Every structure is written in structure tokens, then in C-alpha cells.
Amino acid sequence: MSSSAISLSNINLVYSNKYILKNINIDIKKGDCVSILGHNGAGKTTLFKIINGLIKPTTGTIEILGNKLTAETKKQIGYIPQINKFENYIPINVKQVIEIGITARKGIFKKLSEQDNLLIENIAKKLDIYKLLNVPIGKLSGGEMQKVSIARVLAQQADIFLLDEPLSNLDVQSQKNITEIIENIHSEKKATILIVLHNFEQKPKCCNKEIVLEKGELCSNF
Numbered sequence: 001m002s003s004s005a006i007s008l009s010n011i012n013l014v015y016s017n018k019y020i021l022k023n024i025n026i027d028i029k030k031g032d033c034v035s036i037l038g039h040n041g042a043g044k045t046t047l048f049k050i051i052n053g054l055i056k057p058t059t060g061t062i063e064i065l066g067n068k069l070t071a072e073t074k075k076q077i078g079y080i081p082q083i084n085k086f087e088n089y090i091p092i093n094v095k096q097v098i099e100i101g102i103t104a105r106k107g108i109f110k111k112l113s114e115q116d117n118l119l120i121e122n123i124a125k126k127l128d129i130y131k132l133l134n135v136p137i138g139k140l141s142g143g144e145m146q147k148v149s150i151a152r153v154l155a156q157q158a159d160i161f162l163l164d165e166p167l168s169n170l171d172v173q174s175q176k177n178i179t180e181i182i183e184n185i186h187s188e189k190k191a192t193i194l195i196v197l198h199n200f201e202q203k204p205k206c207c208n209k210e211i212v213l214e215k216g217e218l219c220s221n222f
Contacts, residue, residue, distance in 0.1 A: 002066030005030045005160055005192035006051060011060035013046065013216075020046055021216045024060070030159075033186050033193045033206040038213035044196045045082060047213065048162045051194075052079045065159065075105055078153030080146075082164040082196070094140070094148050095120060095133040101155030116155075123151045127181060143174030150181055161185065163195040167202050179204050 004027050011024035021043050028034055036044050049055040051062065053069050064073040078101070098120050102112060124130040127147045132140070140148065146166055153161055163182070167175045179202070186193055186206040197203060203210075212219050 002063075003029050004063065005032065005065060006194075007061075007063040008051070009061045009063075011050060011057045011062070013050065013055065014058045019216050021050070021057070024218060026211065026218070028192060028194070028209075030065075030192055031186075031190050032209055033204065034195070035200075035203045035207045035210045036194060036196045036213065037200060037210060041215075042213040043216040044213055045164055046216075048079065048081075048164055048194070048196065052077050052162060075156070076159045077162060078156050078158030078160065079162045080149045080153060080164060080166060082168065092137050093134050094124075094129060094137060097137055097148050098123065098133075098151045098155050101152040101157075104156050120151075120155060123154045127151050127154075141174070142170050143177060146170065146174070146178050147181070150178075150185070154185070159191060161191055161193045161195075163193065165196050165198055168198060175202065182206070 006026065006028040008024050008026045011021055012019065013021040024047070036047070038044050046055065050057050051064075053062075053074050062069040065076055067073050099112060099116075102116050102119070103110070106116075120133075121130065124133055127150065129144065129147050129151060132144060132148075137145070137148070149166075166178055166182070170178065182193065182195065182204050183206045185191055186204075193206070195204065195207070
């Protein structure tokens with residue numbers, strides 16, 4: 001059985017004759033917590049989209065938990081994008097957003113079971129958003145929205161978490177709360193976590209490795 005959670009081999013992404021990512025080779029082990037650093041435009045978000053199958057590389061191969069990246073293996077990946085905001089007019093509440101995680105795991109046409117609803121309630125209590133379950137998503141603060149996004153991925157029961165700048169645009173207390181949640185998830189679930197950071201000093205204590213990108217290339221790889 002493979003010990004790798006994510007394996008990227010010879011990944012290149014070329015757009016309009018320009019390398020967006022060049023010669024990316026990364027092997028991330030199960031249970032690693034990896035911080036990803038780099039200036040704006042370095043390719044951090046693009047790297048996440050390739051891992052999650054949202055962008056197909058020009059060349060190279062991707063393996064998730066020892067298997068090729070497919071619709072099935074993607075269910076093991078919980079992705080929280082950098083821009084993660086619902087407009088006020090969208091008629092969806094917190095519970096419905098968390099349900100999206102279960103839908104991603106079970107399939108769009110499967111009804112939620114009593115066990116699924118219990119899972120949502122337990123996760124919401126754990127993240128201190130239980131009282132918000134019926135609140136419209138557009139009414140939340142930035143910190144609350146990040147908690148809901150993490151709850152969605154927990155409901156998906158993903159093995160791999162991709163967190164794209166989860167601390168950006170949050171006040172200091174919210175940053176502390178989200179960082180503690182990330183550390184607890186890593187400790188309790190033994191999840192593999194990749195977290196893009198704008199500031200190295202915000203790195204959670206659980207991060208045991210780091211990747212630094214510059215102009216689409218690795219300038220540091222653990």
C-alpha cells in the first residue's frame with residue numbers, strides 16, 4: 001500500500017507559450033501537514049486546482065492515495081478555495097452548505113440519512129456553529145464562513161484537505177480560531193493537509209513540511 005497521499009510527477013502547465021507551472025515533482029506522505037508559500041502569481045492556487053482536477057496539466061501525472069486522479073479519488077479531497085463567499089441573495093443556509101460535503105461523497109441524487117444529519121450536527125457543535133445552521137450563508141462573518149467551509153469538508157469525510165489562504169481577510173481572533181481548528185483536525189483525523197499561506201508566521205504548529213513556489217517553479221521542497 002502506498003504511503004503517498006499526493007504524488008505529482010513532471011507537472012508542467014503551459015498557457016499561451018508561457019509556463020504557469022514548470023517541472024513540479026512533489027511527493028506528500030499521508031498525514032503530512034504542508035505549508036505552501038510564495039508571492040502572488042507564484043502558482044500556489046493553480047497547483048491546488050491541478051491536484052483537485054479542476055485544471056488539467058499540459059504534461060505530467062497525478063496520483064491521489066496511490067491511485068490515478070479520477071472522479072472517485074477526488075472524493076478523498078476536500079478543497080476550500082481562496083475566494084469562498086456566497087452573495088447575500090443566494091437562498092442557502094449553513095446546514096445546506098455543509099450538506100454539499102455529504103453530496104460530494106455520496107452522489108448528487110442520494111438522500112441524506114438520519115446518520116448524515118447527525119454527522120452535520122456533531123460537526124457543527126464541534127466547530128461552534130450549531131446555532132448558525134439555519135442562518136443564510138450571506139449573513140456570516142469571514143471567520144464563520146471559514147468554519148462552515150471546514151465543516152463542509154469534514155462532512156465529506158475527506159482524507160486530504162486543500163486550504164487556500166484560509167486565514168486571509170480575517171481578524172486576529174478568527175485567524176487564531178481557524179488555526180486551532182486546523183491543528184485539531186490534523187491531530188484527531190491524521191488528515192493530510194496542504195495550506196497556502198500569505199504569511200510564514202501564520203503557519204500552524206502541525207506543519208512539518210513546506211513548499212516554496214516562485215514563478216511557477218519549486219525553489220524549496222521540504
